[in-house]
Amino acid sequence: MKNNYALLNSEEKKIIKPIVERFKGDLGLVEAMLSSLVVNVQRARSLSPHVHSIRFRVKDPTHLQDKLARKLLKARAGEGFSITPDNLFEKINDLAGLRILHLHSRQIGAINAALNDVFAEYRYSVIEAATARTWDDEYRRFYESLGIATKDSEKMYTSVHYVIESNSATKLTCEIQVRTLAEELWGEVDHSMNYPNESNVEACREQIRVLARLTSGCSRLVDSIYSSSNKK
Numbered sequence: 001m002k003n004n005y006a007l008l009n010s011e012e013k014k015i016i017k018p019i020v021e022r023f024k025g026d027l028g029l030v031e032a033m034l035s036s037l038v039v040n041v042q043r044a045r046s047l048s049p050h051v052h053s054i055r056f057r058v059k060d061p062t063h064l065q066d067k068l069a070r071k072l073l074k075a076r077a078g079e080g081f082s083i084t085p086d087n088l089f090e091k092i093n094d095l096a097g098l099r100i101l102h103l104h105s106r107q108i109g110a111i112n113a114a115l116n117d118v119f120a121e122y123r124y125s126v127i128e129a130a131t132a133r134t135w136d137d138e139y140r141r142f143y144e145s146l147g148i149a150t151k152d153s154e155k156m157y158t159s160v161h162y163v164i165e166s167n168s169a170t171k172l173t174c175e176i177q178v179r180t181l182a183e184e185l186w187g188e189v190d191h192s193m194n195y196p197n198e199s200n201v202e203a204c205r206e207q208i209r210v211l212a213r214l215t216s217g218c219s220r221l222v223d224s225i226y227s228s229s230n231k232k
Helices: 010-025 027-042 061-075 105-121 137-145 181-192 204-231
Strands: 055-057 098-101 125-134 149-152 159-163 173-180
Touching: 010 027, 010 061, 010 181, 027 055, 027 105, 027 125, 027 173, 055 105, 098 105, 098 181, 105 125, 105 173, 105 204, 125 137, 137 149, 173 181, 181 204
Parallel strands: 098 173, 125 149
Antiparallel strands: 055 098, 125 159, 159 173
């Protein structure tokens, strides 16, 4: 696995060090914020009937270091790099992550409404409202019919994303992802192959694209099963 940090020069490493140290210093606050959010989501009675399971994590500092290194390497090619210790949580929103898994696509309307109620009740600021990242035109129309914004996903990634900010004195952000179990399967396979660095094996990349299409077909079949059974 390529070590992006090892590719940096000494000056670039000096840029990254205080950012990572700031994150390490705030880890306790991040963990407390995420734990509180998880409890609030789990106790939301309007949400629980539609949720299969919940996953959550705080980003490992070494993974943050590698992510910053990738961004600095891109900055060499002309892309900007404006991350500092002070704006870290503003510029990188997935340092804390919560993932909600559900069975079929038709549940997303109720999940979205319940999550917005949780945000309002506990005074989380919504930095990024529900945005569905999808490559599938049919699902794009479905999300838009629910009033959920969509964003093209060239890598065939599918998930509904939110970014919220804590109501604490130290402002912290958390990314929330909502996806079906079928989408989770694809996401986990893709993540294991292409993170933190994209696979250079063309056969692997092509098979992951095929898996995305199969996953979409699986999602449609599951939707049809629940639709024909009249179960929610």
